[in-house]
Amino acid sequence: MEYVEFYNENKMPIVGLGTFRVENDEQAKETVQYAIENGYRSIDTAMIYENEEKVGEGIKAGLESTGLKRSDLFITSKLWLDDYGRKNVADAYQTSLDKLGLDYLDLYLVHWPGMDEEVMIDTWKGMEDLLKDNKVKNIGVSNFKPHHFETLLSHASVKPVIDQVEFHPYLTQEDLRKYLQAQHIQMESWSPLMNAQILENDTVKKIADEVGKSPAQVIIRWNIQHDVVVIPKSVTPSRIKENLDVFDFELSDSQMEQLDNLNEDKRVGPDPDNYSGHNK
Numbered sequence: 001m002e003y004v005e006f007y008n009e010n011k012m013p014i015v016g017l018g019t020f021r022v023e024n025d026e027q028a029k030e031t032v033q034y035a036i037e038n039g040y041r042s043i044d045t046a047m048i049y050e051n052e053e054k055v056g057e058g059i060k061a062g063l064e065s066t067g068l069k070r071s072d073l074f075i076t077s078k079l080w081l082d083d084y085g086r087k088n089v090a091d092a093y094q095t096s097l098d099k100l101g102l103d104y105l106d107l108y109l110v111h112w113p114g115m116d117e118e119v120m121i122d123t124w125k126g127m128e129d130l131l132k133d134n135k136v137k138n139i140g141v142s143n144f145k146p147h148h149f150e151t152l153l154s155h156a157s158v159k160p161v162i163d164q165v166e167f168h169p170y171l172t173q174e175d176l177r178k179y180l181q182a183q184h185i186q187m188e189s190w191s192p193l194m195n196a197q198i199l200e201n202d203t204v205k206k207i208a209d210e211v212g213k214s215p216a217q218v219i220i221r222w223n224i225q226h227d228v229v230v231i232p233k234s235v236t237p238s239r240i241k242e243n244l245d246v247f248d249f250e251l252s253d254s255q256m257e258q259l260d261n262l263n264e265d266k267r268v269g270p271d272p273d274n275y276s277g278h279n280k
């Protein structure tokens with residue numbers, strides 16, 4: 001496994017397992033356990049995915065069967081918009097911990113910027129409280145654009161370590177990527193496979209043939225070579241393995257460029273500028 005290092009010198013695995021649309025059932029538990037047994041060290045969930053209990057059971061089962069320690073894993077969850085506001089953050093965090101059966105998270109994210117700047121700033125103060133109270137290892141954001149950071153950073157005493165955003169070859173987010181690099185904020189991609197849509201693209205398939213890997217592996221590798229943390233979701237054992245088998249090949253500069261050139265600024269998820277959280 002390769003790791004990225006945040007500006008605060010803490011580390012995070014560059015590939016992890018996504019769990020959006022994974023039901024809170026035995027499959028969730030088995031999926032997470034299987035991933036840990038097969039080399040995953042990072043799991044991404046969120047309060048709004050409503051699967052924290054079974055994800056937590058999978059983490060526990062994975063630790064038991066591998067003999068790994070909790071500190072070998074990197075667990076992320078996210079604060080939902082209904083719990084925004086400084087005074088609500090600690091309770092929401094504790095609820096996630098209780099559901100997961102954990103006593104700390106490695107990373108807690110503000111899920112969306114929301115539509116109200118003052119609420120966003122106040123909420124971040126609650127995130128900073130968690131960090132100051134040593135309840136969480138790292139705090140970050142999700143779905144923030146540069147203008148959201150400009151607002152947040154003018155009021156924050158702790159800078160987010162990471163921004164988790166939609167990122168794939170149809171949405172290459174060049175401006176955001178440059179902004180985050182300049183700010184030393186790590187970028188992380190969600191829906192890296194564009195919910196599997198990008199795997200049908202001819203250029204992706206051609207490059208997969210050239211390197212002797214699958215289209216999904218090519219996309220995950222493209223993220224890694226852009227220094228972007230990537231969390232593909234799968235509940236299929238063979239794909240879970242496949243998605244981590246990405247450290248024995250490299251894309252050439254030309255292959256990276258061909259993938260970059262697929263950009264159409266096309267999203268599969270909401271635009272953060274007009275998302276208030278009323279549809280997941």
Ligand SMILES: NC(=O)c1ccc[n+]([C@@H]2O[C@H](COP(=O)([O-])OP(=O)(O)OC[C@H]3O[C@@H](n4cnc5c(N)ncnc54)[C@H](OP(=O)(O)O)[C@@H]3O)[C@@H](O)[C@H]2O)c1
Pocket residue numbers: 017018019020021044045111142143164165189190191192193194195196199214216217231232233234235236239240242243269
């Ligand atoms: N912060 C946010 O606002 C936000 C928003 C969305 C997602 N996320 C996070 O990002 C994670 C990933 O995004 P996502 O779940 O939306 O989509 P994704 O990872 O882009 O795509 C998942 C889809 O691709 C399929 N798949 C996975 N590996 C494959 C492979 N090797 N070959 C072929 N198909 C494959 C999966 O099928 P099977 O499962 O059936 O194998 C599933 O249908 C989420 O799970 C969540 O943790 C965060």
